[in-house]
Amino acid sequence: MKVGVLGPRGTYSELAAKKQFGEKVTIVPYPKITDVANAVASKKINFGVIPVESLREGSVGEALDAIAWTDIKVHAEIVAPISHSLLGVPGSKLVQIAQVLSHPQALAQCREFLRKNLPKAELIEMTSTAKAAEQVGKLKRPHMATIGPKALANLYGLEVLHDDIQSGETNTTRFLCLAKEDSKPTGRDKTSVAFYTAQDRPGILHEILGEFAVRNINLTKIESRPSKKALGDYLFFIDFEGHREDAKVKEALEGLKRKTAMLKVLGSYPRRF
Amino acid sequence: MKVGVLGPRGTYSELAAKKQFGEKVTIVPYPKITDVANAVASKKINFGVIPVESLREGSVGEALDAIAWTDIKVHAEIVAPISHSLLGVPGSKLVQIAQVLSHPQALAQCREFLRKNLPKAELIEMTSTAKAAEQVGKLKRPHMATIGPKALANLYGLEVLHDDIQSGETNTTRFLCLAKEDSKPTGRDKTSVAFYTAQDRPGILHEILGEFAVRNINLTKIESRPSKKALGDYLFFIDFEGHREDAKVKEALEGLKRKTAMLKVLGSYPRRF
Numbered sequence: 001m002k003v004g005v006l007g008p009r010g011t012y013s014e015l016a017a018k019k020q021f022g023e024k025v026t027i028v029p030y031p032k033i034t035d036v037a038n039a040v041a042s043k044k045i046n047f048g049v050i051p052v053e054s055l056r057e058g059s060v061g062e063a064l065d066a067i068a069w070t071d072i073k074v075h076a077e078i079v080a081p082i083s084h085s086l087l088g089v090p091g092s093k094l095v096q097i098a099q100v101l102s103h104p105q106a107l108a109q110c111r112e113f114l115r116k117n118l119p120k121a122e123l124i125e126m127t128s129t130a131k132a133a134e135q136v137g138k139l140k141r142p143h144m145a146t147i148g149p150k151a152l153a154n155l156y157g158l159e160v161l162h163d164d165i166q167s168g169e170t171n172t173t174r175f176l177c178l179a180k181e182d183s184k185p186t187g188r189d190k191t192s193v194a195f196y197t198a199q200d201r202p203g204i205l206h207e208i209l210g211e212f213a214v215r216n217i218n219l220t221k222i223e224s225r226p227s228k229k230a231l232g233d234y235l236f237f238i239d240f241e242g243h244r245e246d247a248k249v250k251e252a253l254e255g256l257k258r259k260t261a262m263l264k265v266l267g268s269y270p271r272r273f
Numbered sequence: 274m275k276v277g278v279l280g281p282r283g284t285y286s287e288l289a290a291k292k293q294f295g296e297k298v299t300i301v302p303y304p305k306i307t308d309v310a311n312a313v314a315s316k317k318i319n320f321g322v323i324p325v326e327s328l329r330e331g332s333v334g335e336a337l338d339a340i341a342w343t344d345i346k347v348h349a350e351i352v353a354p355i356s357h358s359l360l361g362v363p364g365s366k367l368v369q370i371a372q373v374l375s376h377p378q379a380l381a382q383c384r385e386f387l388r389k390n391l392p393k394a395e396l397i398e399m400t401s402t403a404k405a406a407e408q409v410g411k412l413k414r415p416h417m418a419t420i421g422p423k424a425l426a427n428l429y430g431l432e433v434l435h436d437d438i439q440s441g442e443t444n445t446t447r448f449l450c451l452a453k454e455d456s457k458p459t460g461r462d463k464t465s466v467a468f469y470t471a472q473d474r475p476g477i478l479h480e481i482l483g484e485f486a487v488r489n490i491n492l493t494k495i496e497s498r499p500s501k502k503a504l505g506d507y508l509f510f511i512d513f514e515g516h517r518e519d520a521k522v523k524e525a526l527e528g529l530k531r532k533t534a535m536l537k538v539l540g541s542y543p544r545r546f
Contacts, residue, residue: 223495
């Protein structure tokens with residue numbers, strides 16, 4: 001079974017894919033979220049795992065666009081905690097570290113650890129944690145370290161100098177698992193939809209949410225996203241409890257279809273939170 | 274007058290600040306959006322300009338957090354088109370360019386130009402367009418170029434090799450101008466609020482939006498953002514037409530206050546779209 005992930009190898013998307021499917025699947029890394037979605041749509045891979053929402057950073061715009069505009073379904077959601085490690089070349093010691101390379105978000109999330117343990121280290125921003133690890137692994141300098149998921153150590157010949165170095169608050173990321181089909185009802189499901197309202201007039205969103213409210217359906221997320229045509233022209237994304245085959249969800253979706261100009265049911269899948 | 278911007282110098286936030294205040298203001302660059310907001314809150318600067326929403330990328334999470342949690346108001350919105358130029362060292366020619374350094378988003382936005390004109394050039398990702406320009410200006414190699422706002426040319430001793438190289442579709446960014454006070458009514462205004470709902474129950478958001486619907490107040494944006502405590506626990510951001518001193522807006526805000534656990538009126542300001 002082939003599972004595409006947002007690459008390169010060793011990123012948190014790969015960890016999320018293995019959490020969902022186990023260690024034995026074939027991981028296929030893609031450079032962009034859109035590439036993962038397209039590979040699912042064209043059946044090059046069976047599933048695709050992409051980050052969609054982080055506790056710290058909010059929604060990933062490219063992921064919302066990919067699920068709205070690609071011929072795929074949301075098959076599952078995967079919730080995984082983000083845990084950063086400090087990785088160095090084998091044999092290097094924490095006290096030697098003078099340069100730390102990583103993605104700006106990872107550096108920011110480990111600010112307190114760095115301030116306490118490596119206050120003089122130069123922080124060098126890279127475009128991904130994996131690229132930073134690759135660089136440190138290639139140069140093999142004992143004064144260089146990188147911050148990222150522990151799994152990067154094996155991939156790039158590095159050693160864990162310290163693990164779980166992110167700041168006290170939890171940082172959880174929600175990933176979506178994409179496929180050609182969504183999931184069967186389990187009794188504890190969630191459904192995602194995307195839609196345009198027909199007209200930009202007062203109350204239209206209120207009327208649309210009424211379809212859920214009158215049927216006692218709990219929304220778990222709502223988001224508007226610029227439609228790429230003009231600022232102020234929005235595509236809406238709503239997640240709610242229930243499966244699209246449930247009678248009251250079916251009715252709500254019928255109501256939505258009448259009140260929107262475009263409705264895409266992105267999929268129903270087991271609810272993880 | 275001091276205007277803080279998301280730095281470094283020469284970024285699109287500085288261009289937006291000059292669009293709003295003219296060329297004569299003192300620009301103070303800050304490394305992070307949060308730093309700009311804090312400098313406004315502590316009155317180190319009179320105004321702060323930060324990007325909040327891009328047509329391509331959606332909302333800037335850090336900006337939403339900064340306006341929700343800092344003691345500042347939204348004083349104005351500024352809408353500015355993003356226009357990228359290819360910048361090289363003085364005297365270099367387009368045909369010589371073998372390396373292009375820029376932020377991944379800028380490289381992506383100029384994909385078609387690069388494919389057509391520089392198909393063999395190596396694309397090197399940097400953490401900001403300004404850092405890329407600084408690097409090219411420092412190394413002074415005629416085979417290196419950078420992509421970013423034209424204003425970077427003057428700042429880093431570069432020359433415009435080609436301008437307006439972004440892909441056909443428009444890319445507009447919305448900036449917010451922050452201050453200690455919001456703006457007086459002009460007759461064509463917008464108001465931004467952030468709130469938590471008291472309980473997570475079906476229909477609560479529908480009831481809240483009803484406060485706007487029954488008064489015929491048009492929403493221009495709605496967004497939910499993880500509260501940083503747990504995924505699924507959301508802070509809502511709503512923009513709507515009207516000024517907080519308008520009678521019907523006042524009533525709607527009173528209604529909101531009763532239905533939410535926390536309500537912050539972020540500010541009223543002239544509407545730009």
